[in-house]
Amino acid sequence: MAVVHRVYARALYDAAKDEGVVEETREELADFVGAVRDVPELRAILRNPQIDPRAKSAALEAITGGVHDIVRNFLKLLAEKGRISEVEEIERELERLVAREQGQITVELTTAQELTDEEARAIVDQIVKASGRKVEATRKVDPSLIGGVVLQAGSFRLDASVRGRLNRLRQELASRT
Numbered sequence: 001m002a003v004v005h006r007v008y009a010r011a012l013y014d015a016a017k018d019e020g021v022v023e024e025t026r027e028e029l030a031d032f033v034g035a036v037r038d039v040p041e042l043r044a045i046l047r048n049p050q051i052d053p054r055a056k057s058a059a060l061e062a063i064t065g066g067v068h069d070i071v072r073n074f075l076k077l078l079a080e081k082g083r084i085s086e087v088e089e090i091e092r093e094l095e096r097l098v099a100r101e102q103g104q105i106t107v108e109l110t111t112a113q114e115l116t117d118e119e120a121r122a123i124v125d126q127i128v129k130a131s132g133r134k135v136e137a138t139r140k141v142d143p144s145l146i147g148g149v150v151l152q153a154g155s156f157r158l159d160a161s162v163r164g165r166l167n168r169l170r171q172e173l174a175s176r177t
Helices: 003-019 022-038 040-047 053-063 069-080 084-101 117-131 162-176
Strands: 104-111 134-141 148-153 156-161
Touching: 003 022, 003 069, 003 084, 022 040, 022 069, 022 084, 040 053, 040 084, 053 069, 053 084, 069 084, 084 104, 104 117, 117 134, 117 148, 148 162, 156 162
Parallel strands: 104 134
Antiparallel strands: 104 148, 148 156
């Protein structure tokens, strides 16, 4: 993530926090980024360097009528500074920043078979208990794990899968010979 993305995301977060609208700001920016992804014409306009930044700003003014002033002004600022094409990266950084500020961690649970909601909730509850933080979990299935679970939270990885155990055993046996 580029430093500029962090700077813009931090500025937006601080402004939203001062106004008490962090969650609304996060949601509205995410909705806008979703629209950019879903509407190729909008994406083309925002990413076209030949279109004058003031024209992009005026277009944003027209399409962000129901959006909070902080978000509308932020998008217009990005357009005027020639950074509107980076709004997706800035939104991802804002999501990380909000999660960190709220003490939330994102965990990916990878299992050999699909987890039931109860099983996933039990694992998440153990992570919450151990970390003392809010946990948002995504689930993924990888049959090559054979069994067990792999937890990925940022750069931290806990491999409690059968495949992982077999690989560690193989390495241990190889190092003894």
